[in-house]
Amino acid sequence: MFQHIAKQxxxxxxxxxxxxxxxxxxxxxxxxxxxxxxxxxxxxxxRGAVREAIKRLQQAGLVDVRHGGKTTVLDxxxxxGLELLPQLMITPEGKMRLEVARSIVSMxxxxxxDIAKACAQKRKAKHLQQMQSLLTQMQQTDDAKELQTLAFxxxxxxxxxxxxxxxxxxxNSMQKAYDKIxxxxxxxxxxxxxxxxxxxxxxxxxxxxxxxxAQHFASEYLLNGTNAMNAVLNAYGQAxxx
Amino acid sequence: MFQHIAKQxxxxxxxxxxxxxxxxxxxxxxxxxxxxxxxxxxxxxxRGAVREAIKRLQQAGLVDVRHGGKTTVLDxxxxxGLELLPQLMITPEGKMRLEVARSIVSMxxxxxxDIAKACAQKRKAKHLQQMQSLLTQMQQTDDAKELQTLAFxxxxxxxxxxxxxxxxxxxNSMQKAYDKIxxxxxxxxxxxxxxxxxxxxxxxxxxxxxxxxAQHFASEYLLNGTNAMNAVLNAYGQAxxx
DNA sequence: ATTGGTCTTCTGGTATGACCAGTTGACTAT
DNA sequence: ATAGTCAACTGGTCATACCAGAAGACCAAT
Numbered sequence: 001m002f003q004h005i006a007k008q009x010x011x012x013x014x015x016x017x018x019x020x021x022x023x024x025x026x027x028x029x030x031x032x033x034x035x036x037x038x039x040x041x042x043x044x045x046x047r048g049a050v051r052e053a054i055k056r057l058q059q060a061g062l063v064d065v066r067h068g069g070k071t072t073v074l075d076x077x078x079x080x081g082l083e084l085l086p087q088l089m090i091t092p093e094g095k096m097r098l099e100v101a102r103s104i105v106s107m108x109x110x111x112x113x114d115i116a117k118a119c120a121q122k123r124k125a126k127h128l129q130q131m132q133s134l135l136t137q138m139q140q141t142d143d144a145k146e147l148q149t150l151a152f153x154x155x156x157x158x159x160x161x162x163x164x165x166x167x168x169x170x171x172n173s174m175q176k177a178y179d180k181i182x183x184x185x186x187x188x189x190x191x192x193x194x195x196x197x198x199x200x201x202x203x204x205x206x207x208x209x210x211x212x213x214a215q216h217f218a219s220e221y222l223l224n225g226t227n228a229m230n231a232v233l234n235a236y237g238q239a240x241x242x
Numbered sequence: 243m244f245q246h247i248a249k250q251x252x253x254x255x256x257x258x259x260x261x262x263x264x265x266x267x268x269x270x271x272x273x274x275x276x277x278x279x280x281x282x283x284x285x286x287x288x289r290g291a292v293r294e295a296i297k298r299l300q301q302a303g304l305v306d307v308r309h310g311g312k313t314t315v316l317d318x319x320x321x322x323g324l325e326l327l328p329q330l331m332i333t334p335e336g337k338m339r340l341e342v343a344r345s346i347v348s349m350x351x352x353x354x355x356d357i358a359k360a361c362a363q364k365r366k367a368k369h370l371q372q373m374q375s376l377l378t379q380m381q382q383t384d385d386a387k388e389l390q391t392l393a394f395x396x397x398x399x400x401x402x403x404x405x406x407x408x409x410x411x412x413x414n415s416m417q418k419a420y421d422k423i424x425x426x427x428x429x430x431x432x433x434x435x436x437x438x439x440x441x442x443x444x445x446x447x448x449x450x451x452x453x454x455x456a457q458h459f460a461s462e463y464l465l466n467g468t469n470a471m472n473a474v475l476n477a478y479g480q481a482x483x484x
Numbered sequence: 485a486t487t488g489g490t491c492t493t494c495t496g497g498t499a500t501g502a503c504c505a506g507t508t509g510a511c512t513a514t
Numbered sequence: 515a516t517a518g519t520c521a522a523c524t525g526g527t528c529a530t531a532c533c534a535g536a537a538g539a540c541c542a543a544t
Binding site: 009010011045046047048049066067068069070 | 496497498499500505506507508
């Protein structure tokens with residue numbers, strides 16, 4: 001499969017650079033940003049690019065900008081939204097932040113069973129069929145990366161089947177974070193990806209509209225990955241991404 | 243208490259308008275946006291303002307913009323992050339979207355007990371003290387709105403105490419959504435806000451590092467609001483915000 | 485009939501330079 | 515000590531060029 005090449009515009013670069021400095025603590029909460037005109041000069045770009053970047057920082061809850069005053073850095077832990085996860089996942093030096101990965105794995109383990117429960121209660125035929133089809137495809141492949149692609153598609157359907165829009169949006173945010181460590185995940189999560197037994201039971205439970213069983217098997221299935229990931233995280237310091 | 247007046251710049255207005263059109267379905271996924279130059283003319287603003295707005299739409303996962311090609315609308319259910327919640331909460335006409343409110347309430351009920359559990363396991367003195375202090379303040383007031391303010395602060399500390407950064411960011415996103423219906427919430431959640439009994443037990447459980455009890459009482463406490471909210475949501479159609 | 489160039493004309497991306505509009509703080513008159 | 519004033523910041527808006535990728539029409543060559 002081919003996918004569109006993502007090009008980076010100048011304002012994107014400025015945004016990434018500033019975001020990294022803030023999330024990395026190089027720019028601490030309370031500090032003020034250089035003026036837009038100064039930044040232009042420092043970065044060698046025009047003011048429009050800087051403004052586009054700062055507007056995005058503002059939207060991300062990273063800075064507080066006020067007309068006439070200076071732009072100050074906010075504490076992202078108090079003001080940032082879940083969409084920061086992807087950028088938090090990797091340090092500017094390309095290492096993975098352990099506590100971020102741990103947080104996500106833990107959140108996943110906590111939310112997904114409840115989502116599966118909701119999905120089973122609704123039991124929308126449309127999503128159920130997709131899930132069954134994806135499960136079948138998973139049973140017919142042996143490649144870890146392909147399994148992972150299918151697994152993500154499976155969970156996307158399951159989340160959609162829960163009918164809960166907040167879950168869907170949170171899932172999107174989390175997937176963007178996962179994407180940052182895609183290949184690392186494919187190997188670490190392998191025991192989970194190959195536990196098609198529990199995935200089948202989960203699918204079955206949803207088909208039978210058995211909410212409690214769905215919740216149970218979802219939890220069982222995910223525990224594979226949760227444990228594997230925690231083992232890896234405990235074993236390594238800041239892991240290099242491959 | 244006074245808080246800074248939020249002024250709306252032109253690009254903010256453009257962003258809000260386009261976002262509303264997309265979330266409301268007026269601009270459907272797959273459709274293309276008018277060119278930047280056309281939009282300038284249509285809206286009677288400068289191109290820079292339009293560009294800042296579109297950059298933000300892009301960041302929010304609402305559009306796909308590519309150099310040389312047209313900007314197309316994406317399906318926010320597949321690409322939007324949790325930070326869309328605040329804008330989804332209210333329709334352009336100022337009504338509350340029931341399914342969004344329901345989704346958030348359900349997500350809260352599912353996540354918070356696990357967060358409380360994690361918080362109890364860590365039992366960070368710093369956050370625990372804050373929580374105890376806030377609880378005391380809550381016990382000394384009778385005003386619903388002030389109770390709500392304190393309750394939010396309490397949960398903010400609890401989430402911080404869980405040591406899970408993903409939870410914190412998700413909490414921030416959800417609070418921004420809550421803020422949109424702040425006054426409505428203060429009345430609907432009143433039974434929860436006044437159930438200081440369970441909140442005290444929760445605090446106690448955390449102090450005693452009793453994770454399971456913390457999880458239990460958090461769930462009990464939140465059920466007040468969950469049930470109240472569901473009752474209201476079932477009773478009304480699209481509620482007016484007051 | 486298909487493939488691959490090429491040219492025109494769309495689209496978004498970048499760059500200037502000017503000016504408007506709040507904020508801040510130093511200075512001044514009271 | 516207070517309140518007014520003003521100059522010098524800051525971000526916000528604007529108009530106008532021009533650069534660069536994409537898309538489609540067109541036209542060869544195969």
